[in-house]
Amino acid sequence: MAASELFNLAGRVALVTGASSGLGERFAEVLAEVGAAVVLVARRADRLDAVAARIGKAGGKALAVAADVRDHDAMAGAFATGARTFGTVDILVNNAGVVHADRAMELSETEWRRVLGTNLDPALFCSQQFAERLIAAGKGGAIVNIASILGLGVAKGVAAYAVAKAGLIQLTRALALELAPRGIRVNAIAPGWFVTEINREYLASERGAAIRGDIPLGRFGERRDLDGVLLLLVSDAGRFMTGTTVVVDGGQSVVLRG
DSSP, X not given: OOGGGTTOOTTOEEEEESTTSHHHHHHHHHHHHTTOEEEEEESOHHHHHHHHHHHHHTTOEEEEEEOOTTXXXXXXXXXXXXXXXXXXXXXXXXXXXXXXXXXXXXXXXXXXXXXXXXXXXXXXXXXXXXXXXXXXXXXXXXXXXXXXXXXXXXXXXBHHHHHHHHHHHHHHHHHHHHHGGGTEEEEEEEEOOXXXXXXXXXXXXXXXXXXXXXXTTXXXXXXXXXXXXXXXXXXXXXXXXXXXXXXXXTTGXXXXXX
């Protein structure tokens, strides 16, 4: 295969969770741009429809499926609908997630369960459904879990989020080990601080300026800064990579602290 074709995803079918906004929206657009048909999954149907329409207008293939990743039956339906429309899904991006701002000692059981039940549990159950369908079809594929540098370190006030992302990194390794003989690769991306609609105002504040000062490259990540690593992990360019977590944080996690 020519180097220029390494990232070509023509004939591939991807399912992206949390695809109605933020990084998930960008992931879907990038995958479609290089040839994949994309199944967009999130709870907000109107937002999903807008993303699908934009991808279609740009010449790509996209299908919007409104579903909650915590609902096993709804996700089974999303995989089935994608398969009927485009063929067996062979790329899965587990991106859906929520954030919180509670100190560990004030963290309620309800909030703990909400965060882990959205950020960690669905990654396992969606991966199970994905792998079962691929194995039945006799095909290989790729899973990319969207973790965080907070899965490798920790900060105050995000205990549940950090634990969920650390669990996601370990889940990535466990799934990679078990699914490798089936030709299914499993990797993770651990982003640092990226500007999205959720945190844009916060990162523009004085606190955001302090955070930016800790990033060696001197800026926050932009959505396009994850394009290359995503395509590496789902395409033939990364065909010998599995069980790894790629950190994309502008160098923040290598800064030594006293």
